[in-house]
Amino acid sequence: MTIIPQFDFDIIVIGGGSGGLACAKEANELGAKVLCIDYVKPTPKNNSWGIGGTCVNVGCIPKKLMHEAALLGDAIHDATFYGWQIPNEEDITLNWKNLITEVQNQIKSTNWVIRVELRTKNIKYINGKASFIDSHTIRVKMKDGSEVKYTGHYIVVAVGLRPLYPNIPGAREYGITSDDLFSWPKPPGKTLIVGAGYISMECAGFLRLFGFDITIMVREKVFRNFDQQMANIITDSLKERGIKFLMPYQPLEVKQLETGHLLVKYENVKLHKMETDTFDTVIWATGRKGDLEDLNIEAVNLKTNDNLLVVNDEERTNVENIYAVGDITKGRPQLTPVAVMAGRFLAQRLFSHSSHKLNYENVASTLFTPLEYAFVGMSEETAIQKYGEENIEVYHNNYSPLEFSLPEKVVEFCYIKIISQRENQKSILGIHYVGPNAGNVMQGFSVALNCGLNADILFNTVGVNVTNAQEITRTYITKRSGLDPTS
Numbered sequence: 001m002t003i004i005p006q007f008d009f010d011i012i013v014i015g016g017g018s019g020g021l022a023c024a025k026e027a028n029e030l031g032a033k034v035l036c037i038d039y040v041k042p043t044p045k046n047n048s049w050g051i052g053g054t055c056v057n058v059g060c061i062p063k064k065l066m067h068e069a070a071l072l073g074d075a076i077h078d079a080t081f082y083g084w085q086i087p088n089e090e091d092i093t094l095n096w097k098n099l100i101t102e103v104q105n106q107i108k109s110t111n112w113v114i115r116v117e118l119r120t121k122n123i124k125y126i127n128g129k130a131s132f133i134d135s136h137t138i139r140v141k142m143k144d145g146s147e148v149k150y151t152g153h154y155i156v157v158a159v160g161l162r163p164l165y166p167n168i169p170g171a172r173e174y175g176i177t178s179d180d181l182f183s184w185p186k187p188p189g190k191t192l193i194v195g196a197g198y199i200s201m202e203c204a205g206f207l208r209l210f211g212f213d214i215t216i217m218v219r220e221k222v223f224r225n226f227d228q229q230m231a232n233i234i235t236d237s238l239k240e241r242g243i244k245f246l247m248p249y250q251p252l253e254v255k256q257l258e259t260g261h262l263l264v265k266y267e268n269v270k271l272h273k274m275e276t277d278t279f280d281t282v283i284w285a286t287g288r289k290g291d292l293e294d295l296n297i298e299a300v301n302l303k304t305n306d307n308l309l310v311v312n313d314e315e316r317t318n319v320e321n322i323y324a325v326g327d328i329t330k331g332r333p334q335l336t337p338v339a340v341m342a343g344r345f346l347a348q349r350l351f352s353h354s355s356h357k358l359n360y361e362n363v364a365s366t367l368f369t370p371l372e373y374a375f376v377g378m379s380e381e382t383a384i385q386k387y388g389e390e391n392i393e394v395y396h397n398n399y400s401p402l403e404f405s406l407p408e409k410v411v412e413f414c415y416i417k418i419i420s421q422r423e424n425q426k427s428i429l430g431i432h433y434v435g436p437n438a439g440n441v442m443q444g445f446s447v448a449l450n451c452g453l454n455a456d457i458l459f460n461t462v463g464v465n466v467t468n469a470q471e472i473t474r475t476y477i478t479k480r481s482g483l484d485p486t487s
């Protein structure tokens with residue numbers, strides 16, 4: 001690696017989340033002198049958190065723990081069908097306060113491990129708000145109001161995203177977002193969740209399984225960018241769990257009543273009809289936005305699009321020595337492993353003569369709704385658009401997980417869809433799976449897809465009995481055949 005003595009640091013990383021930390025640690029491993037700056041702007045409800053970014057504090061980790069809590073509650077009820085004797089099953093309820101305490105303890109111990117790791121590795125960490133002075137100089141505003149300046153040869157922006165609030169009266173005063181939910185002190189009660197993306201559906205899923213009355217408000221359609229057949233299956237599975245959908249509606253105003261309840265005024269956007277209802281909690285899940293305001297990017301003229309930084313395939317911005325990784329970059333999947341690998345590979349290119357770039361194609365992803373959904377590769381719509389309907393084969397399978405049989409759980413939403421080319425060695429373009437343990441099921445198939453999986457190899461692979469994953473190797477029935485896909 002090159003030592004650049006005229007700067008305080010070889011690399012300054014702004015943002016101590018998934019991407020920033022991965023980049024800082026890899027650069028340090030490769031011998032670079034590293035500064036990592038992280039600052040969390042408190043939410044309107046004055047919640048803030050420690051190092052680790054969104055995933056650790058208000059994203060993947062608390063979300064997955066809440067999802068696990070929800071599945072466990074469900075499993076208690078299923079257990080009676082397997083011979084377990086549970087006295088007064090109806091008395092089993094969730095203690096929200098205990099759950100929050102456990103989740104927050106886990107987060108705090110992760111914050112501590114990260115801080116210790118940075119200290120042990122001799123990576124300088126500053127808890128302060130960074131902004132550009134010029135392309136090599138960063139101003140850090142400390143909590144006590146003092147300011148420090150540091151120079152770096154390379155600057156990496158990894159500042160992530162923050163939730164959006166709708167521009168309506170009462171939104172910030174009375175609503176919360178996923179940035180507040182995982183540390184929210186009181187049980188949410190009757191909850192309205194506004195939004196049509198994965199955060200909305202996942203939060204609705206675990207809150208419903210905790211026993212709360214949940215309504216999701218959607219302006220147009222659910223999961224606009226997902227495979228639409230799969231989006232509908234997920235929506236129906238949530239409805240079957242008792243989640244109500246208000247579609248197509250938009251919120252107009254939130255007011256607090258004397259009782260403490262929230263009165264929400266909303267409108268049917270097609271019929272232009274106004275309605276109201278009261279809730280205990282309103283959660284905005286209406287999208288996330290790059291928070292670039294504090295960074296003073298005007299000082300270095302960084303190119304943006306949609307509040308995200310424009311980068312090339314080496315994560316370089318329009319300024320020679322400034323790079324960006326993670327959610328803040330335009331056109332990249334907004335996922336932790338993507339941010340982590342982008343950060344690591346960037347450090348390797350900068351400090352170890354590597355030319356290895358991240359392949360953003362075929363990144364698998366999971367939706368942690370009560371019935372999980374995972375996919376890798378293309379949606380049916382994208383495959384049709386790219387290859388033409390006559391050139392693709394869509395295989396599907398309405399399978400029944402064995403574990404659903406004794407408790408007689410609903411199997412109609414357990415569905416697999418595989419999209420392949422009809423020619424070109426029947427190359428697989430996409431795999432979609434709804435069912436238990438979806439993320440774990442999809443991980444191996446995503447490796448296979450990256451190795452060039454085709455339909456012949458898949459259907460000649462012997463399954464692992466008695467797993468649900470083996471159903472993917474038995475998804476032979478084509479949509480074109482018109483045969484019943486129920487296995």
Ligand code: FAD
Binds near residue numbers: 059128130
């Ligand atoms: P972040 O992790 O957001 O880190 C950016 C850091 O920079 C933050 O700490 C921020 O406060 C700090 N910062 C901002 N501005 C400044 C500044 N001026 N100075 C200093 N510091 C600054 N992804 C998955 O892969 N799987 C999941 O299951 C999943 N679930 C999610 C659930 C929820 C509810 C949410 C919100 C997200 C979820 N994600 C999930 C997405 C995942 O959390 C993000 O993709 C990931 O955290 C992005 O990492 P990042 O490094 O780009 O940004």
